[in-house]
Amino acid sequence: MSAASRPIATTRSSAGMPTGRLAVWWVIASEIVIFGGLLGSYIMFRLSHDAFAQQAAHTNVWIGTVNTLVLLTSSLAAVLGHKAAEAGDGPKAARQLYLTALGGLTFASIKFLYEWPTEIHEGFTISSSTFWSFYYTAAGIHAAHVIAGVVIMLFIAPVAKKGLELQRVELIGLYWHFVDVVWIFLFPLLYIAK
Amino acid sequence: MVVQHAEHHEEHAHHPQESWFRHYFLSTDHKIICFQYMFTGMAMGLVGAFFAYVFRMQMAFPGVHVPGWGLVTPADYNMLITNHGAIMIFWVAMPVLIAAFGNYLIPLMIGADDMVFPRINRLSYQIFLLSALVLIVSFFVPGGGFAGAWTMYPPLSAKAQYSLTGDGSTVFVFAVALEFVAFLLGGINFVTTAMNSRAPGMKIYDIPIVVWMIVIASLLFMASVGPLIAGAIMLLFDQRLGTAFFDPNRGGDPILWQHLFWFFGHPEVYVVLLPAVGIVAEIITVFSRKKLFAYKTVLSTAIATGVLSFTVWAHHQFVAGIDPRMANIFTVTTLIISIPIAEMMFVYIATLYGGSITLTTPMLWALGFIGSFLIGGVTGIFLGSSGADIYLHDTYFVLAHFHYTFFPIAIIGTYAGLTFWFPKMFGKMMNDTLGKWHFWLTFIPFNCIFIPLFFTGMLGDHRRIFDYSNFSELSTPMLQHLRAFATVSLLVMLTAQTLFVYNFVTSLLWGKKAEKNPWKANTLEWTANSPPPHGNWATLPTVYRGPYEYSVPDRAEDYWPQNAPS
Amino acid sequence: MAEHAHAHAPEGHESHEHPNYWRIWGILCALLFVSVAGPFVGIKIVTLITAFGIAIVKAYLVAKYFMHIDIAAKYVTYFIMTALVFMVLFFAGAAPDVMKPEGRNWEKPAWLDGSIHGTMSPGEHGAPAEEPPAAH
Numbered sequence: 077m078s079a080a081s082r083p084i085a086t087t088r089s090s091a092g093m094p095t096g097r098l099a100v101w102w103v104i105a106s107e108i109v110i111f112g113g114l115l116g117s118y119i120m121f122r123l124s125h126d127a128f129a130q131q132a133a134h135t136n137v138w139i140g141t142v143n144t145l146v147l148l149t150s151s152l153a154a155v156l157g158h159k160a161a162e163a164g165d166g167p168k169a170a171r172q173l174y175l176t177a178l179g180g181l182t183f184a185s186i187k188f189l190y191e192w193p194t195e196i197h198e199g200f201t202i203s204s205s206t207f208w209s210f211y212y213t214a215a216g217i218h219a220a221h222v223i224a225g226v227v228i229m230l231f232i233a234p235v236a237k238k239g240l241e242l243q244r245v246e247l248i249g250l251y252w253h254f255v256d257v258v259w260i261f262l263f264p265l266l267y268i269a270k
Numbered sequence: 271m272v273v274q275h276a277e278h279h280e281e282h283a284h285h286p287q288e289s290w291f292r293h294y295f296l297s298t299d300h301k302i303i304c305f306q307y308m309f310t311g312m313a314m315g316l317v318g319a320f321f322a323y324v325f326r327m328q329m330a331f332p333g334v335h336v337p338g339w340g341l342v343t344p345a346d347y348n349m350l351i352t353n354h355g356a357i358m359i360f361w362v363a364m365p366v367l368i369a370a371f372g373n374y375l376i377p378l379m380i381g382a383d384d385m386v387f388p389r390i391n392r393l394s395y396q397i398f399l400l401s402a403l404v405l406i407v408s409f410f411v412p413g414g415g416f417a418g419a420w421t422m423y424p425p426l427s428a429k430a431q432y433s434l435t436g437d438g439s440t441v442f443v444f445a446v447a448l449e450f451v452a453f454l455l456g457g458i459n460f461v462t463t464a465m466n467s468r469a470p471g472m473k474i475y476d477i478p479i480v481v482w483m484i485v486i487a488s489l490l491f492m493a494s495v496g497p498l499i500a501g502a503i504m505l506l507f508d509q510r511l512g513t514a515f516f517d518p519n520r521g522g523d524p525i526l527w528q529h530l531f532w533f534f535g536h537p538e539v540y541v542v543l544l545p546a547v548g549i550v551a552e553i554i555t556v557f558s559r560k561k562l563f564a565y566k567t568v569l570s571t572a573i574a575t576g577v578l579s580f581t582v583w584a585h586h587q588f589v590a591g592i593d594p595r596m597a598n599i600f601t602v603t604t605l606i607i608s609i610p611i612a613e614m615m616f617v618y619i620a621t622l623y624g625g626s627i628t629l630t631t632p633m634l635w636a637l638g639f640i641g642s643f644l645i646g647g648v649t650g651i652f653l654g655s656s657g658a659d660i661y662l663h664d665t666y667f668v669l670a671h672f673h674y675t676f677f678p679i680a681i682i683g684t685y686a687g688l689t690f691w692f693p694k695m696f697g698k699m700m701n702d703t704l705g706k707w708h709f710w711l712t713f714i715p716f717n718c719i720f721i722p723l724f725f726t727g728m729l730g731d732h733r734r735i736f737d738y739s740n741f742s743e744l745s746t747p748m749l750q751h752l753r754a755f756a757t758v759s760l761l762v763m764l765t766a767q768t769l770f771v772y773n774f775v776t777s778l779l780w781g782k783k784a785e786k787n788p789w790k791a792n793t794l795e796w797t798a799n800s801p802p803p804h805g806n807w808a809t810l811p812t813v814y815r816g817p818y819e820y821s822v823p824d825r826a827e828d829y830w831p832q833n834a835p836s
Numbered sequence: 837m838a839e840h841a842h843a844h845a846p847e848g849h850e851s852h853e854h855p856n857y858w859r860i861w862g863i864l865c866a867l868l869f870v871s872v873a874g875p876f877v878g879i880k881i882v883t884l885i886t887a888f889g890i891a892i893v894k895a896y897l898v899a900k901y902f903m904h905i906d907i908a909a910k911y912v913t914y915f916i917m918t919a920l921v922f923m924v925l926f927f928a929g930a931a932p933d934v935m936k937p938e939g940r941n942w943e944k945p946a947w948l949d950g951s952i953h954g955t956m957s958p959g960e961h962g963a964p965a966e967e968p969p970a971a972h
Contacts, residue, residue: 581925
């Protein structure tokens with residue numbers, strides 16, 4: 077929707093914040109409870125069985141670390157894109173967004189093309205045990221959010237490159253940082269605590 | 271149904287080239303999206319009501335061929351009650367009360383030209399429509415629609431050999447998940463619009479109560495549905511991928527599902543309650559020409575109810591084997607939550623007291639809401655006490671309790687809102703005499719359906735039983751007469767709804783043209799044309815005062831619109 | 837279209853000071869390595885602190901410096917914290933049941949006899965057989 081056909085409602089800010097940013101924070105709040113419910117359930121199971129810890133020993137902490145690094149770096153790119161957008165530099169912001177998207181794709185590739193096939197090949201499937209059910213479900217939902225973020229970025233970046241709708245760079249960045257924070261908690265839960 | 275829109279379409283001069291299809295199916299205008307939600311919700315209501323008719327006929331006349339269905343088998347019965355419940359909550363109450371009224375009222379009442387994200391608004395409806403269609407599809411898959419109760423407890427819902435509806439159960443979960451996504455998207459739109467797009471001069475306490483209520487309801491939904499979304503994914507994987515999240519034989523826990531479900535399920539009832547309560551507030555102030563007795567109190571009780579609603583959920587699980595010490599805690603919180611709602615009702619009664627009351631059709635519905643919801647709420651106290659609940663759980667007492675709350679919310683609240691805002695929405699006046707007949711022929715039978723069920727419940731009628739002939743103590747003539755009486759009352763009530771349909775259609779086509787403000791109300795929507803054009807106003811209004819300045823001393827008029835400079 | 841591009845830095849943006857984002861990134865990476873190294877010390881409590889304590893610190897850093905939650909209106913912090921509190925509430929309400937292997941008149945067989953391992957040894961494929969384990 078171009079600025080011309082955007083409703084006046086969208087441009088108001090009685091709550092003291094641009095509408096888009098307010099909306100993305102609400103999205104984040106509702107996502108917190110989705111992941112919270114899932115991870116809370118995982119923690120309940122984890123704390124009541126030793127068997128979980130035994131299964132968790134088979135996750136690959138090195139791949140997990142690499143993936144965490146990838147996401148952290150992509151978050152850096154996202155916030156640098158925000159800085160560029162704020163300065164009005166559309167092309168630079170777009171470049172940073174493409175780098176962020178690249179980070180997301182790298183994360184997904186490592187997971188789907190190497191980590192999971194390896195684990196499945198070793199016999200750890202989603203139905204092997206409750207630990208692995210949670211592992212694939214939680215990491216899978218997170219990965220779905222990563223891919224969704226990448227797709228949205230690929231829509232925003234070309235428009236930003238022309239210097240248009242630059243506020244969207246910050247908004248997708250905000251969402252991306254949230255996805256990063258979820259991983260910051262998933263990583264110790266699934267990989268480190270053994 | 272679509273014919274009715276044609277009547278006011280001509281007044282929309284703004285999009286002359288827009289095809290009929292674009293205007294009604296692809297519109298991003300919040301008012302059209304309201305109608306889309308409203309009519310989809312009402313159509314689903316017909317399906318849900320039909321299911322109720324069929325299973326109540328089975329209850330009243332067991333083993334008798336039901337006109338329009340045939341013989342009701344036990345499998346049929348389970349499918350009917352499951353989908354009746356799910357449809358009425360997810361595909362009727364929510365779309366009509368929150369999505370339809372929210373979409374219509376929020377921009378108009380805060381003086382905005384549309385929602386802040388019109389295209390996401392349209393998308394949310396499309397996802398909702400998809401969810402309704404997926405649910406309908408579930409009736410036609412092998413095995414038929416899901417038959418494991420709307421609460422989807424595993425292992426019944428997870429294992430096809432128990433529910434006998436393996437495919438139906440998966441499609442059902444998808445339908446519910448899609449509905450959740452639609453309402454999350456819609457909710458974000460509502461909250462952001464109400465927070466950010468208010469007219470200049472509209473301060474926090476100048477916002478009409480119904481807008482607050484819909485916003486708080488959206489927030490409650492957004493905060494509570496997360497764990498259930500996680501749970502639904504887990505259930506889906508248990509059904510299809512061989513995981514064992516909820517299978518105790520393989521390391522899972524079925525009680526986890528119950529907690530995930532009811533952590534959402536309880537706030538959900540307040541999600542649908544608050545908009546109805548808000549609609550009632552708007553109506554009673556207008557038709558008693560009185561200020562709302564205590565605006566800030568109503569607001570704080572609504573927020574308190576919302577927050578407390580997150581602390582009561584396990585009262586649905588008192589007899590499921592939960593830790594009795596937790597049952598104690600949840601009993602206390604459940605009893606406490608009755609206090610803010612009672613306070614809200616007291617404020618409404620105080621608002622009515624001394625007012626100059628006109629008993630129009632909307633006012634009758636609003637008063638009917640207060641009276642019947644009180645009964646529903648009070649009977650909840652019995653169930654909230656874990657001791658009494660040991661006996662009453664899973665009896666018809668529970669069913670009568672929640673119908674005495676849900677029916678006022680979803681049906682009475684809807685009719686109240688529709689009859690009140692019909693002039694604004696469609697530019698015509700409804701026939702008030704027909705409206706009153708419809709009210710009484712709905713309200714009295716409604717009580718005749720559910721009062722007997724309190725008694726059958728106390729006498730031992732279990733829920734979800736297809737045929738009581740195997741229970742000798744429940745196969746008495748008296749109980750059977752009570753069940754039949756309830757069913758006959760349902761038939762009367764369902765027939766009376768034709769009055770509403772008749773009134774609706776004839777008013778739309780041939781009703782008296784409505785002026786801008788036929789009820790002489792204060793809120794901003796009454797300053798727009800009836801119906802409002804795209805963009806709502808040529809010049810967006812500015813606000814100078816609160817919404818309930820009725821019968822202000824020393825003024826010629828007994829109302830004082832929010833946008834009047836003096 | 838073109839004039840629109842220069843009309844704004846993003847709407848409503850209070851231009852704010854940007855911290856050195858590379859520095860924050862560096863701190864985050866350093867914390868990551870500490871958290872991975874933690875388990876090698878071998879003491880459980882150290883592992884817990886390095887894994888989860890650091891996770892909380894990292895999340896805080898991302899929220900503050902990348903998401904600028906401290907510059908956004910105060911109520912944002914409040915409703916994010918509220919969402920987190922609700923999660924704690926959910927855990928508190930469900931854990932007393934979900935974390936027990938048996939209660940009044942019920943038991944979870946697989947929890948009691950320890951057979952919830954499922955397929956323990958690598959190399960086995962597929963889900964375990966569905967028959968319940970031997971009576972406890």
